[in-house]
Amino acid sequence: MTDTSSDLQKYGVPFYGAGWAPYNHIKSKLASQEKIEEDKKEEKDPTPSNDDEITTPLNYVVLAGGGGEGRSGIPNAIVVSHVNFTSNSLSDQPVVKHETGSDLPYRMTVHPHGDGIICAFQQSCRLFEWKESEGNEVHKLGVKVSEKVLIQLEDVGQQLALTFNSEGSVLAVGGEDGSLRVFKWPSMKIVLNEAQAHSSVKNLDFSCDGKFLVSLGSGLCRIWDVTSSKVVASLAKGNDEVFAFCRFSQINDKNPHLYIAAVTDYGGSILTYNTTTWKRIRTSRVVREAISAFNVSSDGKFLAVGTVGGDLFIINSANMRVQMMVKKAHLGLVTALTFSPDSRALVSASLDSSARLTLIKDKTSS
Template identity: 20%
Template sequence: MLAPCPSFQVPIGIPIFGVAFTKDNQLLLCGGGGAGRSGVKNKLCSYKVDIRRKDLEEEAIYELPSDQDAPMCLTIHPTENVAVAGINTSPDSMKQGNNDNCRCYDIGETEITFKNAVKSMESKQEEDYQKTVRFNKDGTLLATGTTEGVVTTFKYPSLEQVSRIQVVENNDVLDVDMNDEGAKLTAVIPDGLKLISLRGRTAGTVIQTVSASTVHKKHTLQFRSFRYGSGFSENLAFAVANGIGKSKGGFLVVLDAHTLEIKKVYQASKTPITAFCLSPDGSLIGYGAADFSISILEASTLRVSSSKRMCY
């Protein structure tokens, strides 16, 4: 039986590419129309969620210059009200090699202010961008993945580069996540999961690959997302794989967090899974699918805790 899942919808007015909550429960989102598109601004916005009125109260906006790209990914520091977004500079600046695209912002109660930035990609092509960004559990490391197939890690708050590795040629890095100890990172490319060492003699190298072809005997799948478990699920890891070709639907793949051995594969949706997250205590999995549904599962059993169709 599905538990009730109250919800409400509020129009924002721009395409949204990233959404997150700060530690003070401010809702932060980012998006826009991209470089040079008149009338659709690129910005970061914070809101107070008014559950009683079923509305969002706008608290702060940071608008970007019209010649710069929209923020394409977003993450929040685990203990500070700091957000990191991937935002390209103008196409002209990119062509000159000037693109500090990984940008940090302080999220205040009434103001969003620029903090510092660093370059996470070398491409001078405006179609390339930073596709994903994640902090480790204690917020001392930051990892990025780009459409040029590169994973880069930085120390935080200095943004000193720790490692840079080309994990795939001519393809995107779709997601990155680091384990609780910050000793290893898993990068997601469509064809596989790439385990990268962050410490010791092997630091900055791929030490293991889980091929998408090994996930299911009957379905052809491509990976989409990955998260290390924590708390209730600290010995597990979770990946999303979607069917391609004649294979349909979205699958959740449960792995051993230490060996990346596949323990269970579960078809969670009849349509591709487009968004995925794990609760901070590791007890719940949340995902959105292409049929506009949002579901919540118990991480330990993959039983449905709640489900809601958001659009008809």
């Protein structure tokens, strides 16, 4: 089924990463900080409360990318866009565009409980925090560089994969050099430091219970027990397969799955694994082109695939059939996909500087 219920916006930044902002958690943190500041004033300058202005639930998506180090004139930036589900649209202008100078935010991850955004630059990783923007705008969410320096991730080279567990208590980081580091958050106490987990770490994901971490190289997938820091399984590719992305099914049921998106001689396939035996239980060829982006909805019902040709596919995980398709969703290859927390929408991003909001049709209510 081809979809027409989607909205495309261009923001002038080639995107490499995307994630939803956990607005309720962010709002709570900002309100707590504001109260602390007000208490410090000791009622010297009483002003009317602005609480009513932030009670309306808002939806934001954060995107990161840029033109790199050259003098192309294309900025490197973190972009925040407002999502309007009533009109099914992204804001035509960014809520904020926080430029990062000559440093390209090549990968990013959003803390699930509002602690901020971590971006991977060429040599180091940097934390950005949420803030309320100045003035009386409707869209009040902003971004600032954190005073907290991630010393353990300074001068470590380009990191290609960053992810938090669902609780936001553990951070995993994988490098172009094959290193895998896992930290407690926010203490940054290291719990796993593997110098050669892969020749290069392409993708990482935690299981929904946080017990396992999957790390992916081109030809090998490793499953780590987070508590013991030991490898419990190694999954090898087939003859014509190149592993590209990995995601655990985020359903807390008796049979959670691990999905690996692979590029083959015949297009893109999704490989499904049992998370008890770690045996492959299904191989599903889903697209004719190479897969360039992949994600799983939080309810586990849908898989999203983006291709090098700019097409977008939403796949029903129950039968591995394409439920929705957006041909030429982007002019360039799709680089990032992120589902809304309620699984009703998908934001895709591309090197063509565009972001697209797509509502998922025929979603059965639970």
